Amino acid sequence: MAATEDGNRMEGRTGKADAPMTVDSGARRPSDEGARGRFERIYRTLRMRICLLDHAPGSRLREEDLAEEFRVSRTPIRRVLVKLEAEGLLRSVHGVGTIVTDIDVNELAQVYELRVELAELVGRLSPAPVDAALIARFHEIRARCDEMVSEGDPRTFSRINMDFFHLYNALTTNGPLREINERLYYQTARIWLKTALRLRNSKELIHTEFTTFQREVTDTTEAIEHGDLVAAGHVRRAHIAMSFARIRKASETEGRPVIAPTAG
Amino acid sequence: MAATEDGNRMEGRTGKADAPMTVDSGARRPSDEGARGRFERIYRTLRMRICLLDHAPGSRLREEDLAEEFRVSRTPIRRVLVKLEAEGLLRSVHGVGTIVTDIDVNELAQVYELRVELAELVGRLSPAPVDAALIARFHEIRARCDEMVSEGDPRTFSRINMDFFHLYNALTTNGPLREINERLYYQTARIWLKTALRLRNSKELIHTEFTTFQREVTDTTEAIEHGDLVAAGHVRRAHIAMSFARIRKASETEGRPVIAPTAG
DNA sequence: CGGCATGATGTTGTGCACAACATAACAAGC
DNA sequence: GCTTGTTATGTTGTGCACAACATCATGCCG
Structure with missing residues (x-):
């Protein structure tokens, strides 16, 4: 039991090498969950799909298709x-459809601006007590991260990055x-993966991203071990700012998108 | 025309002495607005009612009643x-009803903690250009504030406070x-009015609140006139922190609620 | 007289049919 | 050939009837 509402664990975690296919809808569960539970499940599933680019920006989400997949009617969908x-992840237009919002580096600059400031507040405002279990979870993330650096793909990276965010966010x-x-995290989560898929030819840049994230996880874990949440905040702040700077630079050097494969 | 999406003006502003009755639903508008416009109108109306305690915390909002009032079915409601x-203003429970969330000083402490930090970010992150029109709007608020200090009631105060917030928020x-x-503002907007209505016997404390807010408006206006948005941020930060401290103190000195009149 | 089961009542949640709306294809006219 | 009016098609928005659920009253039993 142990209500862990902070963790926000997603479904479909099959261990180390999770399949790069779309996030499972988790359907085929007749009635072991209430109306609210079903709502949360569908919400989280769609949110993760959008942020993992399973639903590409600009693509349409037909309500009836979703209703059929999740075995409900259009109403709860x-x-x-x-x-x-x-x-801010979708936009419904009467008579047209519900389309996944496109993400632009310049628009997201304001969100990153804010995330940089808020990063430091975690651990400064109402810091959570650091116990052995929490440290263990950081070590687990670091282990997954170390493994991913050598043989990971951008999608796996995004998954680990997402889990790390939730863990860090639990520090307050x-x-x-x-x-x-x-x-704010889910508003910006897609931009890294989108950029990485565009630059998947230059493996050097991708590797730089991997190792940089590895350093962030390592530094943060060490700060947590010392119980210094403020230091963890500084680490996070610096890495968010640098990450956005690299993304912006990458999108400037590249010219036009020449976008990723279509559902391949 | 001049799209002023920043202002967030509410409907029902009848000038200086607006009637203390409930916020007008703005119904009886057949089709001069699209589906989205109607949605926004209903949303803002209900939000303002909740924050002005027209719908008291704990009271139930029957979907069918609202549907009848706004001349639509339950679906858009x-x-x-x-x-x-x-x-966070409502909570729907299957088979019970949708009840207005109660507000507790201790729970709101975290929200205030955050608002204090964010107040300074306005005018520091992406400050808006200060022109004559903006200054004029601050002067207008100050005039309404000056008038209210002598002959205002808590509800009118809350309205002006709300308008001032929107004006201040437009500085970024x-x-x-x-x-x-x-x-965050609308999550905490009710607590002041709730406290003031409880203490409406001691006019001294109420008057202190009025004059304190008057000082905040005056100081902020002066800072804006000098184009010093950072100073405005400091003023706001200080006043948010002090306001919450007074509210908390008031709720501590008072023992039990002995809650306000019931729709009388 | 107290406790509990059972039905009555009221509310939100769901499913479905239709209206409102936008777009694309198509045909008529210039 | 190009423009334009019209129709066909597909989508989201709305309304309504019913199911799921919780609460309260009632009456039975101990």
Whole structure:
């Protein structure tokens, strides 16, 4: 049991080498969950798919298809879409469709600007107590990260990055701060993967991203081991700022998108 | 025309002495607005009612009543309620009803903690250009504030405070920051009015609140006139922190609620 | 008289049919 | 050939009836 509402574990974690296919809908569960549980499940599934680019920016999400996949009618699906639209990941237009919002580096500059500032607040506002279990979870992430550096693909990287975010976000007990961090994170989560897929030819840059993230995880873990949450905040702040700087640089050097494969 | 999406003006502003009755639903508009416009209108109306305690914490909002008032069916109403629930102002429970969330000083401490930090970011992150029109709007608020100090009631105070917030929030062009500030503001907007209504016997404390807010508006206006948005941020930060401290103190000195009149 | 089962009542959640709307294809006219 | 009006098609938005669920009253039994 042990209510761990902080963790935000996703479904479909099959261990180390999870298949690069689309996120499982988790359907075929007749009634072992209430209406609210089903809502949360569908919401999280779609959110992760959008952020892993399973639903590419600009593509359309037909409500009826989703309804069929999740074995419900359009009504509960629309609830989820309304929330995702409020989060800025979707946009529904009457008579046209619900399309996944496109992401632009310049628009996201403001979000990153904010994330940089908020990163330091974690661990400064209402720091969570650091116990052995928490440290163990950081070590686990670091292990997955070390493994990924040598043989990982961008998608796996994004998954680990997502898990690391949730772990880091659990360092504060300030609920509103956690919510806002989560919202802003998922607004920017796609841009790295999108950039990485575009630059997947130059493996050098990709490797730089991997090792940089590895350093962030290592440094953060060490700070946590010392119980210095403020230091962890500084590490995170620096890495968010640098990460965005690299993304922006990459999108400047590259000219036109020549976008990734279509559902291949 | 001049798209002023920043202002967030509410409907029902009848000038200086607006009636203390409930916020007008703005119904009786057949089709001069699209589906999205209607959604926004209903959403803002309900949000303002909740924050002005027209819908007291703990009270129930029957979907059918709202549907009848706004001349629509339950379906679009539910969309609004879903969003308000995501904002933390409502909570829908299957088979029970949608109840207005109660507000507790201790729970809101975290929100205030965050608002204090974010207040300074306005004007520091992506400051808006200060022109004569903007200064004029600050002067207008100050005039309304001066008038209210002598003959205002707590409800009028809350309205002016709300308008001042929107004006202050327009000092940054960082969209995500504005959204977050708005969300957090409306989560805490009710607590002042609730406390003031409880203490409406001791007019001394109420008057202190009025004059304190008057000073905040005056200081902020002066800072804006000098184009010093950072100073405005410091003023705001200080006043948010002090305001919460007074609210907390008031709720400590008072023992039990002995809650306000019931729809009388 | 107290406790508990059972039905009545009221509310939100769901499913489905239709309306409102936008777009694309197509044909008529210039 | 090009433009334009019209129709066909597909999508989201709305309304309504019913199911799922919780609560309260009632009456039975101990």
